[in-house]
Amino acid sequence: MASPTRALWLRLRNMPVLRMLQLEEAIFRTDTRSWFITNTWDAPPTSAGPERDAAHAAAQSVVLGISGKPAEMLNTEEVLKAGVPVIKRFSGGGTIISDADTLFATFICAADDEPQAHVPQVPPYPDPILDWTSSVYDAALRGCGATNFAVRANDYCFATEEGDFKFGGNAQSISGKRWLHHTSLLWDYEPARMGLLRMPKRQPAYRAQRSHGSFVRGLSQTLPSRDAFCASLAAAAGATWELTPVELEEAQAALSLPHRQVTRLLRPEEVC
Amino acid sequence: MLRRLAARSAPLARASAVRAARPPHALRLAAAPLSRSFVSTAAAAAPSSAQPFMLADIGEGIAEVEVLQWFVKPGDTVDQFDRICEVQSDKATVEISSPYVGTIESLEYEVGSIAKVGTPLLHISVDGAGGDAGAEPEQPAPPVAAAAAAPLPVSEPAPAAGATAAAASPAGDRKVLSTPATRALAKRHKLDLGTVTPTGRGGRVTKQDVLLVLNGSAPVQPAGAAAAAPQPQPAAPSAAAEDRAVPIRGIRKAMFAQMTAANAVPHFNFCDEVRMDALMEVRQQLKQVALDKGLGKFTLMPLIVKATSLALAEFPELNASISEAGSELLVKGSHNIGVAMDTPHGLLVPNIKDVGSLTLLQVAQELSRLQADAAAGKLSIPDLKGGTFTLSNIGNLGGTYTGPVINLPEIAIAGLGKTRPVPRYDEAGALVRQSIMQVSWSADHRVVDGAMMARFSNAWIGYLEKPATMLLTL
Numbered sequence: 001m002a003s004p005t006r007a008l009w010l011r012l013r014n015m016p017v018l019r020m021l022q023l024e025e026a027i028f029r030t031d032t033r034s035w036f037i038t039n040t041w042d043a044p045p046t047s048a049g050p051e052r053d054a055a056h057a058a059a060q061s062v063v064l065g066i067s068g069k070p071a072e073m074l075n076t077e078e079v080l081k082a083g084v085p086v087i088k089r090f091s092g093g094g095t096i097i098s099d100a101d102t103l104f105a106t107f108i109c110a111a112d113d114e115p116q117a118h119v120p121q122v123p124p125y126p127d128p129i130l131d132w133t134s135s136v137y138d139a140a141l142r143g144c145g146a147t148n149f150a151v152r153a154n155d156y157c158f159a160t161e162e163g164d165f166k167f168g169g170n171a172q173s174i175s176g177k178r179w180l181h182h183t184s185l186l187w188d189y190e191p192a193r194m195g196l197l198r199m200p201k202r203q204p205a206y207r208a209q210r211s212h213g214s215f216v217r218g219l220s221q222t223l224p225s226r227d228a229f230c231a232s233l234a235a236a237a238g239a240t241w242e243l244t245p246v247e248l249e250e251a252q253a254a255l256s257l258p259h260r261q262v263t264r265l266l267r268p269e270e271v272c
Numbered sequence: 273m274l275r276r277l278a279a280r281s282a283p284l285a286r287a288s289a290v291r292a293a294r295p296p297h298a299l300r301l302a303a304a305p306l307s308r309s310f311v312s313t314a315a316a317a318a319p320s321s322a323q324p325f326m327l328a329d330i331g332e333g334i335a336e337v338e339v340l341q342w343f344v345k346p347g348d349t350v351d352q353f354d355r356i357c358e359v360q361s362d363k364a365t366v367e368i369s370s371p372y373v374g375t376i377e378s379l380e381y382e383v384g385s386i387a388k389v390g391t392p393l394l395h396i397s398v399d400g401a402g403g404d405a406g407a408e409p410e411q412p413a414p415p416v417a418a419a420a421a422a423p424l425p426v427s428e429p430a431p432a433a434g435a436t437a438a439a440a441s442p443a444g445d446r447k448v449l450s451t452p453a454t455r456a457l458a459k460r461h462k463l464d465l466g467t468v469t470p471t472g473r474g475g476r477v478t479k480q481d482v483l484l485v486l487n488g489s490a491p492v493q494p495a496g497a498a499a500a501a502p503q504p505q506p507a508a509p510s511a512a513a514e515d516r517a518v519p520i521r522g523i524r525k526a527m528f529a530q531m532t533a534a535n536a537v538p539h540f541n542f543c544d545e546v547r548m549d550a551l552m553e554v555r556q557q558l559k560q561v562a563l564d565k566g567l568g569k570f571t572l573m574p575l576i577v578k579a580t581s582l583a584l585a586e587f588p589e590l591n592a593s594i595s596e597a598g599s600e601l602l603v604k605g606s607h608n609i610g611v612a613m614d615t616p617h618g619l620l621v622p623n624i625k626d627v628g629s630l631t632l633l634q635v636a637q638e639l640s641r642l643q644a645d646a647a648a649g650k651l652s653i654p655d656l657k658g659g660t661f662t663l664s665n666i667g668n669l670g671g672t673y674t675g676p677v678i679n680l681p682e683i684a685i686a687g688l689g690k691t692r693p694v695p696r697y698d699e700a701g702a703l704v705r706q707s708i709m710q711v712s713w714s715a716d717h718r719v720v721d722g723a724m725m726a727r728f729s730n731a732w733i734g735y736l737e738k739p740a741t742m743l744l745t746l
Contacts, residue, residue, distance in 0.1 A: 031653055066365055067338055067384070092360040126334070126364040154362060172364035253653040256529075258618075 006117055007034035007241035009234065010251050015039050017061045017098055018087050021263040025090045026254035028108055028173060028180045034117035035108040035251075036237050038230050041100040059100040062086045062196065063184070065093040065171060066262060070271045072201065079196050079271060086271045090262035091182065093154075093171030097196055101188035101218065103226060105233060107133060111177035119240055124179045129172055130154060133181050136236045137168070143232035144223045153204030156183065158217055164206045165217035187226055188218040322377040324392035325356070325370070336388050337361040339381045344394075348376045351478075356394070359387065374398040450477040458482050471616060471647060484616060524618050534677045540717035542725045543673050547737050548691050548707040551575055554739045558632075567636055573611065573665065574636035576688070579735035580663060581607040581627040582745055587728040591660045593681035594719060601683075601719055610659035610679060611639065613646045614669075621679055622651050623659035663688060672710040683716040684725070 012020060020039050027035055044055035062074060062084055070076050070086060073095040079086060084097070096102075109124075110117035122132040130151070137156055138149045150159040156168035170183040194212035207215050223229050234243060327337070337359040344356055350370045358367050377395040381387045448465040450458075458465050458477075468485050470477040520528055555572055562570035584591045584607050592603045610623035622642040627635055645651045662679040667690035676687035689710035696706040711733070715725050735742050 032650075033652070065360075066340060067360055090365065092362065092365045126361060129364075173366075174364055175367040176369065249657065250653065253657040257653075257656075 005034070005119060005241050007036050007237070007243055008246045008250065009243040010035060010037045010246055010248065011230075012037065012039035012104075012248065014041050014059075016059075017063060017104075018085065018263070018265055020104060021063070021087065021089050022261070023251055023255065024106055024108070024180065024182065025261065025263050026257065026259055027251055028090075028175070028178070029259035030254045030257040031108075032110055032114050032117075032178075034110045034114070034119070034241060035106070036234065036241065036243055037104075037106040037108070037251075038233070039104040040226055040230060041102070043226065044100045056099040056101075056190070056193075059098065059102070060084055060193065061098055063096050063098060064088050064266075065095065066090060067092070068095050070266065073198055074271070075196055075198055076271050080268055082196065084196065086266040088262070088264055088266055089171070091171035091173040091180065094169060094200065095197060096169055096184045097193055098184055099190070099193060101186065101190075101220075103185040103187050103219075103230070104182065105185065105230075106180065106182035107136075107237070108180045109178065113177075117241075118177075122179075124174050124177045126172055126174070129174075129179055129181050130170070132240075133170065133183070136233070136240070137183075139236035139239065140229065140233040141223070143235060144229055146222045152206040155204065155206075156185070157206070158222065163208070163210075163215075166207075166215055167217055167219050186216055186218045188220045189213075189216060322395040322397045325372070325394050325396050327359075327368075327387050327389055327391060327393045334361045334389060336386050337366070339383055339385055339387050339393075340365065341383060342379055344376045344379075346376050346378055350374060350376060350396070368393070370396070372396055372398045448477055481616075527619060530680065531677055534680050537678055537680070538717040539675075539678065539714045540720060540722060540725060541675060542713045542715070542722065542729060544711055544713075544729050544733060546709045546711055546733050547696075548572070548709050551736050551739050552691075552707060562633065562636060565633060567633070568640060570636055572691075573663075574632055574639055575739065576663065576736065577609050577611065577624060577627055577635050577639065578630075578632050579732055579739075579742065580609055580661065580686070582735050582742060583728055583732040584661060585628060585745075586731050587724065590684045590715070590720065590724070590728055592683055592719075593660075594683065594716070598718075604660040606660065608658050608660045610662040610682075611642065612662060612664040612679075613643065615646045615651075616649060620646060620651060620656060621659060621662055622646060622655040623662075625658065662686070667691060667709060674712045676712060676714045678714055678716060683719055684728075685714050687712040687714070 015023075017039075020037075024037060027037075041059045042055070045052045062079060064070065064073060064086065066089065068088065070079075074086070098104075109119050109122065109129075111124075112118045112120065119132070122128050134149075134151045134156075141147075141149045146158070148159045150157045150164060152164050152166070154170065155166045156170065157164040157166050166186075168183050168185040170181060172182075173180045191213040194216070197212055199209075199211070203209070219229060237243060338361075340358045340360050342357045344350060344354075350356070351373050352371060353369050356368050356370050358365055360366070374396045377397055379394045380392050387393060448468075448470070450465055450470075458468070463482060463485060465477050465482070468477045468481050471481050551572060555570065555575060559570045588603050589601060591607055592601050594600070595602055606626040607628045608623045608625050609627050610621040612619060612621045622645075624630070624635060624638045624642065630638070642651065642655060645655065659679065659682065661682055662676075662685045664674075664676050664685060665688045666674050666676075667688050670690050672689040674687035674689065676685045678685050689712070691707050691709040693705050694708045695703055696708070698704045698706075711729065713725055713729055
């Protein structure tokens with residue numbers, strides 16, 4: 001019987017998004033193994049007030065894709081006034097605004113020279129990668145009782161009678177036969193924060209010109225808890241990889257290895 | 273396995289149904305085989321002419337990409353699998369690498385522009401100087417991820433079918449194996465390939481070897497290097513030596529940070545000599561046995577590593593780190609002994625895990641594996657993490673005493689000098705020839721005092737000078 005394919009499972013808690021992305025980039029570029037990485041924040045207080053604001057303030061950031069232009073994607077004056085850090089990440093795709101109600105999940109797949117970690121049934125091209133990750137998220141949501149998962153124009157959505165509502169955006173980076181796919185998932189969101197994002201010039205047809213607040217939906221409206229979803233996601237990923245939990249230290253060594261570093265924090269003058 | 277495959281295929285089928293509603297892309301490519309690569313098959317061209325490197329088939333339905341970054345410019349020589357550029361397609365960034373060995377003639381797109389699939393990304397002269405056969409691959413190879421170390425390409429790429437044949441070029445009386453691109457690079461910088469230490473397979477001089485000499489870095493050595501900053505090889509003589517600024521990047525940058533942090537630790541230094549004759553005799557006896565068991569070579573290092581573990585068993589508090597608050601000495605149960613290695617990417621310290629529970633043969637095998645991986649640029653994070661004590665064999669390059677810098681978060685390190693025959697007086701007072709190796713210990717003086725260091729050193733030396741005593745611990 002062939003050995004199972006393996007991946008390392010890194011569960012991050014309350015890690016600032018910039019640091020998380022830098023870590024992912026370092027692992028992607030310098031490590032050869034497969035990884036499954038999640039990052040969740042402690043649930044902020046449910047009642048509005050300074051404690052809730054502080055919890056979100058500690059977690060919030062805007063993350064642009066590698067070629068995202070702040071002036072096109074953001075209401076830059078509001079972003080600067082709100083003091084929200086603006087990060088450029090190493091993968092493509094669109095812009096997100098994250099806070100303490102945003103969950104992050106990342107798959108990094110080894111190339112075929114690591115047979116114990118490589119997933120040969122997922123060729124290193126955008127569509128097959130999205131097909132595979134979609135199957136994982138579909139299984140994860142079914143594990144939590146949600147059966148209306150859909151993919152619309154590369155976005156993860158709930159298909160409802162009222163329309164398709166996005167709950168997760170994703171992006172990829174491919175280098176040879178090694179690939180990375182990461183997703184930001186809305187557990188919940190605040191419409192006011194969404195207002196920092198401009199309506200993108202190019203938008204998918206299913207969005208139908210809806211404002212941000214009108215076409216996204218948090219997972220909290222459907223799923224029991226963040227931890228339950230993360231556990232279900234890990235179980236779904238476990239159908240492909242035997243997951244071995246590791247500590248942060250295992251991953252951090254990648255940061256000190258030489259590699260191309262694209263992820264960075266934009267200076268205020270770059271945001272204007 | 274069958275059950276798992278069945279489980280996999282069901283979700284994929286469901287995913288296809290889930291994605292059925294996606295709007296089609298405006299342009300759809302003709303069906304392409306799954307074994308597609310990122311370049312089209314180039315038209316056969318005369319070896320010396322520039323030929324287009326086509327952008328093709330980054331993914332089904334993708335008709336154009338944005339050029340994000342070029343890693344080459346006109347005039348650059350590239351080897352097979354070197355990074356060429358990074359492009360973006362919808363949500364995926366993709367690194368494209370060269371299937372050819374050659375010289376970049378022109379770039380057809382600017383950064384930020386949109387490149388159409390099926391058009392040339394650049395033009396490349398595939399044949400370098402010398403007109404050697406086999407410069408073109410028989411079939412285009414998929415791009416291969418570059419390993420660590422930007423901006424320089426790293427490690428000799430694994431040869432694929434039809435990979436470039438290395439050809440010999442004479443260097444004095446010695447033929448030097450290298451690729452056309454490497455020879456072209458050396459010729460451009462008036463560098464004699466015969467003066468470059470080869471690290472490629474079969475003794476080939478790689479492009480990386482040449483770049484290291486040109487940048488003033490040391491080539492790969494068989495084992496060990498000082499924990500202090502590596503001494504660069506003298507650069508190849510050039511017609512006019514000029515001042516130049518070398519950016520501190522990569523491993524050197526990491527070393528900069530590491531050494532700066534270590535500088536805050538008060539170092540206690542202790543030095544001594546080791547009579548190596550008995551150990552060298554043991555090595556001779558074991559060498560053939562080790563070869564018979566499949567080990568390529570058997571040096572003194574496995575014996576020294578094992579002796580270090582035995583001495584640490586007697587002085588466990590030297591196998592430790594200090595808690596962040598500085599209130600506890602965290603004694604480690606395993607002896608994960610690091611061996612400093614000079615690699616193409618700089619000084620790295622992989623460690624052999626749990627030496628205390630390994631046989632001498634296992635230590636030798638693991639050391640050999642780490643050295644091979646270091647030379648190939650394939651050390652993994654687990655190899656580099658978790659070390660508890662470091663040995664730095666600067667003697668491999670030469671030298672006697674040294675002042676090694678502690679490899680944080682460890683609290684002690686050894687610098688080993690070169691073993692040399694020297695005249696000494698034996699116990700009877702006769703002048704004899706002995707093989708002597710100097711050892712220089714550094715320890716964190718906040719938690720290690722001179723007496724502990726000296727006693728540890730004596731125990732360690734005892735195992736090396738009387739190797740039979742190691743048998744008592746079996």
